[in-house]
Amino acid sequence: MASNQIGADALMDITARPDLILEKGAGSWLQDHRGKRYLDFIQGWAVNCLGHCPPDIVRAIQDQSARLLNPSPAFYNQPAIDLATRLVQASCFDTVFFANSGAEANEGAIKLARKWGQINRDGAYKIITFDNSFHGRTLATMSASGKPGWDTKFAPQVDGFIKAPFNDLDAVAGLVDDQTVAIMLEPVQGEAGVIPATGAFMQGLARLAREKGILLIVDEVQSGMGRTGMLFAYQHFDVKPDIMTLGKGIGAGVPLAALCARAEVSVFEHGDQGGTYNGNPLMTAVGVAVFDALTAPGFMEAVRARSHQLSEGLVALSDKWGLRGERGSGLLRALMLDTEDANAIVEAARQRDPEGLLLNAPRGDLLRFMPALNVTADEVDLALAWLDELIGQVRG
Numbered sequence: 496m497a498s499n500q501i502g503a504d505a506l507m508d509i510t511a512r513p514d515l516i517l518e519k520g521a522g523s524w525l526q527d528h529r530g531k532r533y534l535d536f537i538q539g540w541a542v543n544c545l546g547h548c549p550p551d552i553v554r555a556i557q558d559q560s561a562r563l564l565n566p567s568p569a570f571y572n573q574p575a576i577d578l579a580t581r582l583v584q585a586s587c588f589d590t591v592f593f594a595n596s597g598a599e600a601n602e603g604a605i606k607l608a609r610k611w612g613q614i615n616r617d618g619a620y621k622i623i624t625f626d627n628s629f630h631g632r633t634l635a636t637m638s639a640s641g642k643p644g645w646d647t648k649f650a651p652q653v654d655g656f657i658k659a660p661f662n663d664l665d666a667v668a669g670l671v672d673d674q675t676v677a678i679m680l681e682p683v684q685g686e687a688g689v690i691p692a693t694g695a696f697m698q699g700l701a702r703l704a705r706e707k708g709i710l711l712i713v714d715e716v717q718s719g720m721g722r723t724g725m726l727f728a729y730q731h732f733d734v735k736p737d738i739m740t741l742g743k744g745i746g747a748g749v750p751l752a753a754l755c756a757r758a759e760v761s762v763f764e765h766g767d768q769g770g771t772y773n774g775n776p777l778m779t780a781v782g783v784a785v786f787d788a789l790t791a792p793g794f795m796e797a798v799r800a801r802s803h804q805l806s807e808g809l810v811a812l813s814d815k816w817g818l819r820g821e822r823g824s825g826l827l828r829a830l831m832l833d834t835e836d837a838n839a840i841v842e843a844a845r846q847r848d849p850e851g852l853l854l855n856a857p858r859g860d861l862l863r864f865m866p867a868l869n870v871t872a873d874e875v876d877l878a879l880a881w882l883d884e885l886i887g888q889v890r891g
Contacts, residue, residue, distance in 0.1 A: 498512070501514060513845060516528040520546075522549075523538075523547075523871070531849070531850070531851060533850065533853050536854055536878055537865055538866060541827060541865040543748045544744035544747050545785065546870070547867075551784045551788055552747050552748065552784055552785065555784035556777065556781060558780070559780035559781075563776050564775065564777050565777065568775075572774070572775070572779070574776040574783055575776065577783050578593070578782040581783065585786075586755060587757065590756050591753050592763075592768060593752070593773050593782075595750045597716030597740060598742075599631075599770070600716065600741065600742055600753060600754045602633050602635050603754040604712050604714075604738050604740050604754055605636070605639065605679075606763075607754065608677040608679075608710050611710060611760055612676035614762055619674045619675060621655045621657055622678070622679050623656075623658075623675060624641060624657070624680065625681075626658050626661060627686075627687035627690075628680065630681075630714055634649060639653075639679065657675075661684060661692070663696075664696055668703055675707070676710060677709055677711070677738075678700055678709065678712065679712040679713075679714060680692065680713065681718060682713055682718050682731075682824075683718045683728060683824050685717040685718070685863070686857050687857070688829055688857055688861045688863075689822060689824075689828060689861075698733065701732075701735070701736070704737070710738060711738075712738040713728070713736045713738070713740070715729070716740055716741060716743055719744065721868050722744055722824075722865075725795070726795070727739065735757075737760045738756045740752065740754055744868075745785060746782060747784075749778050750772075751778040751779065794868075798868050800872075801826060801868075801871075801872065806821060808876070808879035809821035809828060809830045812879065812886070817833060818831060819831035819832065826865065827863075827864075829861050829862060830864070831860065831861055832861060833860070834860065835859035835860050837856035838859060839889045840854065840856070840882075840886060840889050841855065843888055843889050844881070852878060852881045862882075
């Protein structure tokens with residue numbers, strides 16, 4: 496079926512979408528316009544941390560939408576205060592700026608670091624980022640990213656981003672100079688193929704930043720909000736970053752992100768940062784409901800249990816099919832294939848009947864798994880069983 500047959504011609508053609516319309520979802524399941532159901536192990540690229548249409552989030556939207564939507568960021572609102580308070584009490588940070596997307600939060604982190612460099616490092620502005628990293632789709636965050644080919648896509652790039660190999664501390668140390676203001680990294684490189692930073696690397700970066708008098712920025716847009724089995728991924732490493740960005744899971748499906756900073760780094764002056772929708776009570780009320788769900792007794796223990804189950808299942812599939820193993824952190828995991836047939840498996844999974852499976856292939860030889868954090872043990876087992884079936888189908 497062509498896109499014009501489902502009335503989609505008016506949408507700008509910016510990605511290859513299958514010819515179906517998703518109409519409703521609940522938990523780990525989606526349903527399309529034909530009534531076919533799909534077990535969703537993408538969840539909006541780790542956005543829907545509580546699955547589709549979780550009752551607590553629906554209720555928060557309904558309640559807040561009847562009270563106050565957006566009085567403008569020029570005024571305080573209670574949900575924004577409540578969510579910021581929760582975030583600082585649960586982390587090593589002191590202040591929070593709310594944004595609408597991870598890219599916008601990262602853009603704010605870059606601006607904050609440069610402002611800090613103007614005040615504290617004689618105008619230093621360079622930020623060391625990493626090969627294959629992904630920080631967003633604005634011009635500055637694309638320039639910060641190390642995704643292959645992005646240096647020419649909308650050239651010229653924004654100046655000041657120096658790339659280093661991931662998990663190579665010596666390479667980073669060799670790049671620091673008088674114009675360096677920060678090191679910025681994803682604790683788990685998601686788009687690069689779910690590559691976790693090592694403990695030695697994270698601790699070494701924190702030590703290097705202290706020694707050189709520069710900032711450490713963690714981009715937790717994908718790895719934050721419980722995704723790795725801790726509320727924030729940096730908490731696995733016994734380090735205290737200066738700046739952290741959050742997105743995706745913080746809103747469980749609504750546009751919400753956050754820029755968190757230690758008090759000494761919070762140097763924005765009035766007028767330096769803002770945004771029409773930033774911190775509006777409708778979105779931050781959702782954020783409060785998400786935070787409270789993730790920090791409820793036993794929730795993170797369940798995430799770690801499902802992570803262990805998924806990891807063990809992927810290892811078993813790798814052993815059975817002669818693949819290259821699995822890796823990841825928490826419920827952000829990858830299965831490393833031995834051939835370039837990941838996209839074929841993704842397609843076969845979606846077309847599977849009578850029920851489909853939604854998977855993601857950021858690389859031709861790798862499948863990425865980002866289920867809801869409250870995915871059930873039965874749903875993990877079902878996804879693994881279907882994946883076993885699909886690998887056999889694709890490989891004949």
